[in-house]
Amino acid sequence: MFKDNYQKNNPMHGVKLADMLSYLIEELGLEEMGERYNIRAFSNNPGFKSALKFLRTTPWARQKIEELYIQTIQGK
Numbered sequence: 001m002f003k004d005n006y007q008k009n010n011p012m013h014g015v016k017l018a019d020m021l022s023y024l025i026e027e028l029g030l031e032e033m034g035e036r037y038n039i040r041a042f043s044n045n046p047g048f049k050s051a052l053k054f055l056r057t058t059p060w061a062r063q064k065i066e067e068l069y070i071q072t073i074q075g076k
Helices: 002-008 017-027 030-036 048-057 059-074
Strands: none
Touching: 017 030, 017 048, 017 059, 030 059, 048 059
């Protein structure tokens, strides 16, 4: 029960990376994400699959996208 109460305030709880990326692409677009972060998967021949694969294998990039997701949902 303690675990459920703890996760209730976590905006990342239950959010899959693919869902997060879809949301950010819809809200900002890959071009804007590429401008904010120097990540080739967003700016050089961008695509959902390539960006998702990159984020799954690159912890620092995933961290940046998670932070951007939290900022974006809190801004609404």
